[in-house]
Amino acid sequence: MTETSLFTPVHFQERHSRNISASPRACLDAVETFKSETDPLIRFCLGVRDLPVRLIKGHLAHRFSMESFTPLGRNGDSNVSFGLAGSFWRWDYGLNRDEAQGSRFWAAQGMSARLLLSFETTRLAENLTSLETRTQISCPDVTTRRKMAVYWSVIRPVSGLIRRRMLVAVAGMAEKY
Numbered sequence: 797m798t799e800t801s802l803f804t805p806v807h808f809q810e811r812h813s814r815n816i817s818a819s820p821r822a823c824l825d826a827v828e829t830f831k832s833e834t835d836p837l838i839r840f841c842l843g844v845r846d847l848p849v850r851l852i853k854g855h856l857a858h859r860f861s862m863e864s865f866t867p868l869g870r871n872g873d874s875n876v877s878f879g880l881a882g883s884f885w886r887w888d889y890g891l892n893r894d895e896a897q898g899s900r901f902w903a904a905q906g907m908s909a910r911l912l913l914s915f916e917t918t919r920l921a922e923n924l925t926s927l928e929t930r931t932q933i934s935c936p937d938v939t940t941r942r943k944m945a946v947y948w949s950v951i952r953p954v955s956g957l958i959r960r961r962m963l964v965a966v967a968g969m970a971e972k973y
Contacts (some may be wrong), residue, residue: 807941808948810956813928814963816899818970820873823927826969827876827915832861835961841954848887860889865913875916881908883940885947909935909944915957927966929959 815824826863834839865878883890892908911933918926933948935941 805934807935808931808933808944808952810931810952810959811928812956812959813926814960814967815920816924816925816927816967816970818884818925818967818973820925821921822970822973823917823925823966824870824876824915825872825973826966827866827927828870829907830862830962830966830969832863832958832962835965838958838961841958845951852887856929864889864891873917875914876905877912877914878911880911881905883943884909884911884951885943886925908942925970927963927970929963931955933958 804851818826832842846860862878865880868879870876881892890908911931911936914930916928916930918928920926933944935944
C-alpha cells in the first residue's frame with residue numbers, strides 16, 4: 797500500500813502524466829531537484845497568486861514554490877510525495893508547517909486543508925517511463941471544504957497548467973541524466 801492510498805478522504809484532486817525517455821530513477825531524481833523559479837510561466841503564475849500579499853504587506857515574507865512543500869518520502873524509484881497544510885484560500889496561504897511534518901501530516905486533525913502532491917512512475921520500456929503527478933486535497937470539516945471549493949474553482953486551471961509545465965521541465969531534466 798502506498799502513502800497516497802492512505803490519504804482519505806480526498807475532496808479535490810487532479811492528475812496529469814507524461815511519457816519520458818528516461819528511467820524511473822532519473823524521473824524521480826529530476827522531480828526532487830525541480831525548482832519552480834526555473835520556468836517563466838510558473839514563476840508568472842505564482843507571482844500573480846502572490847500579488848495580494850505584496851499589496852497588503854508591501855513585501856513577500858514567503859514566495860510560494862516547490863520549496864513550500866514538506867518532503868514526505870520516496871519509495872525507491874516508484875514514487876515520491878510532498879505535503880502541504882494550510883488555508884490555501886487566504887492571501888498568505890495560511891501555511892501550517894507543524895501539520896505538514898512527516899507522520900503528523902497523515903494524522904493532522906487541525907483546521908488546515910492538507911494537500912498531497914505525489915509523483916508516481918511506471919516503466920513502459922527500457923528507457924521509457926510514464927510519470928504521473930497527482931494533487932489530492934483533504935479538508936477536515938465542511939467549513940474548510942466550502943472555502944477550499946471556492947478557491948479550487950479559481951485555482952484548478954492554473955494548478956493544472958503548473959503541473960503540466962512541471963512535467964515538461966522534469967522530462968527535460970530526466971532525459972539529460
